[in-house]
Amino acid sequence: MSPPSPDQTQSIALPSVAPALDTFDITSAGVVDGRLDNRHTCSGSSTSPPITFLGVATDIVTLGIVMADEQGAAIWAMANIAPTDVQIAESTVPAGAIQAVNPDGVLGYTAPCPPAGESRNYRLMGYALPQQVELPDGVDATTLVELLESAALDVAVIDVVVTGS
Numbered sequence: 001m002s003p004p005s006p007d008q009t010q011s012i013a014l015p016s017v018a019p020a021l022d023t024f025d026i027t028s029a030g031v032v033d034g035r036l037d038n039r040h041t042c043s044g045s046s047t048s049p050p051i052t053f054l055g056v057a058t059d060i061v062t063l064g065i066v067m068a069d070e071q072g073a074a075i076w077a078m079a080n081i082a083p084t085d086v087q088i089a090e091s092t093v094p095a096g097a098i099q100a101v102n103p104d105g106v107l108g109y110t111a112p113c114p115p116a117g118e119s120r121n122y123r124l125m126g127y128a129l130p131q132q133v134e135l136p137d138g139v140d141a142t143t144l145v146e147l148l149e150s151a152a153l154d155v156a157v158i159d160v161v162v163t164g165s
Contacts, residue, residue: 024154025054026065026126030090036122036162040090042113043165047091048076053126056083057154064127064148067160069112070120074141075102076109079133079148098133100141107138114164121161128154 030037030049038044053063064079065088077100078093085094091109093099099108114120127148135144149155 023055024057024126024128024156026124026156026158027052027054028124028158031124031158031160034159034161036112036160038165040111041162041164042111044111046109046111048109049124050090050092051088051124051126053083053086053128053156056086056128059130060128060153061131062129062133064129064133064144064152066123066125066127066145066148067109067112068123068125068145070122073103074100074145075104075112075122077102077141077144077148078108079127079129079135079144083128098135098137098139098144100139100144102141112162114162116164119161119163121159124158124160126156127152 028049028051030040040047040049051065060083063081063083066074067076068074078097081094081097088094101107102110104110112120112122129151130153133147
């Protein structure tokens with residue numbers, strides 16, 4: 001590079017760009033080493049796991065959660081979570097959120113319950129949406145999941161194993 005000329009009055013240095021640290025993701029203290037803590041299964045207290053959303057962009061209007069079994073059936077589906085509610089406590093439904101009725105006919109979370117000694121795989125998914133979900137509380141899980149999948153700007157996934165006891 002040549003030295004600056006006497007009449008150069010502006011810097012030509014380019015600003016450095018830091019890597020994006022706001023990638024959308026979810027975590028759960030109820031999942032340790034890829035396994036769902038027993039208290040969130042039918043062998044425990046059957047409470048929904050705590051969820052933390054990370055990297056929620058400013059253009060996100062609402063968030064959603066789905067937990068589905070190996071066949072894709074949602075055992076928990078929730079939407080219209082405010083983007084400011086990035087930490088959802090165990091067994092909590094945020095104000096204004098809607099929950100679906102799962103295939104067992106239960107509103108909200110149904111704890112996974114594989115047979116004793118058998119393991120099953122589940123997916124815990126977080127959705128970032130550009131608009132509110134216009135469905136009523138108690139909608140069937142398939143309808144809510146289809147809407148979340150089609151409208152999501154971003155999806156984060158945690159693969160989880162549950163072993164029956």
